[in-house]
Every structure is written in structure tokens, then in C-alpha cells.
Amino acid sequence: MPLFDPVLRLVGYYQRNGLFATCRRAGELSWRAVFLNTRILVCSDLRGMEAAQSKWALPDSMAIERVSEFGQIRGQDWQKIASTRTVAVCRRAFFARLKRGATMWLLRKDRDLVAYGWTIPCMSLERRYYPAGDNDVHFFEFLVFPEHRGLQILSLMINHIVHTLAAEGKTRAFHEIAQWNEASMNSRPRTTFQPIGISKKRLFRRRELVRWIGAEESSAPPVGFPAGAVTKEG
Numbered sequence: 001m002p003l004f005d006p007v008l009r010l011v012g013y014y015q016r017n018g019l020f021a022t023c024r025r026a027g028e029l030s031w032r033a034v035f036l037n038t039r040i041l042v043c044s045d046l047r048g049m050e051a052a053q054s055k056w057a058l059p060d061s062m063a064i065e066r067v068s069e070f071g072q073i074r075g076q077d078w079q080k081i082a083s084t085r086t087v088a089v090c091r092r093a094f095f096a097r098l099k100r101g102a103t104m105w106l107l108r109k110d111r112d113l114v115a116y117g118w119t120i121p122c123m124s125l126e127r128r129y130y131p132a133g134d135n136d137v138h139f140f141e142f143l144v145f146p147e148h149r150g151l152q153i154l155s156l157m158i159n160h161i162v163h164t165l166a167a168e169g170k171t172r173a174f175h176e177i178a179q180w181n182e183a184s185m186n187s188r189p190r191t192t193f194q195p196i197g198i199s200k201k202r203l204f205r206r207r208e209l210v211r212w213i214g215a216e217e218s219s220a221p222p223v224g225f226p227a228g229a230v231t232k233e234g
Contacts, residue, residue, distance in 0.1 A: 049166035117142030
């Protein structure tokens with residue numbers, strides 16, 4: 001991340017929302033960093049899902065597009081995405097992700113963009129907690145626009161993508177859900193993702209403590225994952 005990106009994001013937020021909202025936002029981020037810095041690590045085994053793909057078909061009014069190059073993003077879609085973010089930072093981040101092999105998924109309802117999210121091959125990640133293989137995929141940064149929230153769109157979108165990737169022969173999908181993200185925490189049980197670990201960031205130290213768990217906090221770790229706590233240098 002470029003050194004001045006956090007400053008640019010703060011300035012952009014102030015320009016869009018004003019001083020009071022910016023101060024409130026800064027307080028929320030500080031609270032999360034100190035008290036809500038835990039993430040749930042989840043995994044979905046994609047093997048054997050091909051036959052069930054039709055079960056997760058989208059309604060006729062919805063469709064998903066895949067973007068692998070920045071130029072494939074429509075102008076009106078980019079305006080909607082960037083309207084809630086700092087444009088320069090957002091553009092730079094999107095270019096960097098796509099260059100590293102990430103895929104952007106755009107969900108439409110009656111041609112209107114209602115949500116988007118990202119996947120990337122796990123082997124393209126610089127840092128990861130789990131022993132990922134060449135054929136595994138990481139899910140990240142899914143967003144449903146405010147006017148479409150409360151309709152279980154997030155879980156519908158994630159399940160469709162999971163089964164699409166399964167049909168293409170991918171092995172496993174991984175995702176990390178922040179403790180403060182209530183929408184993602186609530187939608188997770190409606191997806192094929194199951195908890196495999198808990199990650200907690202240590203304040204003022206570039207280190208995270210990861211504890212592997214079973215789906216119901218069982219004493220035995222999931223197959224393919226080490227037992228006990230693992231410290232990951234960031």
C-alpha cells in the first residue's frame with residue numbers, strides 16, 4: 001500500500017461526508033482496531049459440488065459478470081463503485097489486483113449493479129495463514145450497495161460464485177470475515193463456507209495469532225490444517 005493512501009482516503013471521506021461524519025468514522029475505525037480486531041477464517045471444499053450447481057442458479061432477474069481487466073468495467077459501474085470511495089486510491093488498488101490475477105465479480109439485478117466482490121488464486125497472495133494449493137481461491141472484499149441490503153443478496157452471490165468455480169475444477173475457497181462485519185457474519189451460515197480458524201491481530205505489532213478450530217470448536221483440527229495456535233508474521 002502506498003504511504004499516503006490512508007491520508008488520501010481520509011481526505012476523500014471528508015470531502016464526501018463532512019467533518020462530523022469523518023470524526024465519527026475515525027472513531028469507529030479506532031474502536032475496531034483495538035476491540036474488534038478478530039477475524040473468522042472460513043473454508044469451502046469445492047470438490048464434488050459440480051452436480052449441485054443448478055441448485056445455486058441465480059434468479060432470472062440477476063446475472064453475474066466477470067472482470068479480468070480494468071477496461072472491462074463499464075463507465076456507469078465505475079462511477080457507482082467509486083462514488084463511495086477515494087477515486088485515486090480505488091483505481092490504483094483495482095489495477096494492482098487485476099494485474100496479480102484477481103477476478104472481479106459484478107452482480108446485476110435488472111441491469112442495475114447491486115453488488116461486487118473479488119477472488120484471487122491463493123498462490124498469488126503474499127501472506128496467508130493456511131496451506132493453500134495451486135488450485136485454491138481466496139474470496140475478499142464483497143460489497144452490497146446500501147439500497148439492496150437486507151435481501152440475502154450476499155450469500156446468494158457467494159454461493160453462485162463458489163459453485164461456478166467448483167464447476168471449473170477449483171479445489172477449495174477461503175475467506176476471512178471481520179468480527180465487526182455483522183452482515184457477512186450473519187450471511188456465512190447460508191453459504192457453503194465453514195469456520196476453520198480464528199485470527200487475532202496484535203495491536204502495534206505486525207503479527208497475528210491464528211487458532212485452528214473445527215466447525216463446532218472440536219478438539220481435532222480440520223483435515224490438512226495444523227493443530228494448535230500458529231503465529232503468522234505480517
